[in-house]
Amino acid sequence: MFRLDLHELLFVYAGLCLAIIFVASVLHNIRRSRGERLAHRGLVKCHLCAFEFRDSNSSELAHCPCCGAPANRDRVSRL
Numbered sequence: 895m896f897r898l899d900l901h902e903l904l905f906v907y908a909g910l911c912l913a914i915i916f917v918a919s920v921l922h923n924i925r926r927s928r929g930e931r932l933a934h935r936g937l938v939k940c941h942l943c944a945f946e947f948r949d950s951n952s953s954e955l956a957h958c959p960c961c962g963a964p965a966n967r968d969r970v971s972r973l
């Protein structure tokens with residue numbers, strides 16, 4: 895078995911705790927980004943009036959319910 899002094903044991907304990915927090919943070923960010931991506935699926939933004947609407951039709955061009963202009967299905971960016 896490993897033979898550790900007290901200061902080495904504290905260092906290993908702190909390192910393990912930080913590693914657990916880091917892994918939990920990475921997993922949380924992966925889950926959050928996946929949830930945001932799923933929430934924005936089917937979201938279309940009109941290029942004419944900037945109205946955002948959800949369109950589940952499979953047609954190539956969605957029509958804006960606000961102004962009636964055809965809108966491309968580009969990815970809506972969130973900054």
Ligand SMILES: [Zn+2]
Nearest residue numbers: 940943958961
């Ligand atoms: Zn529009």
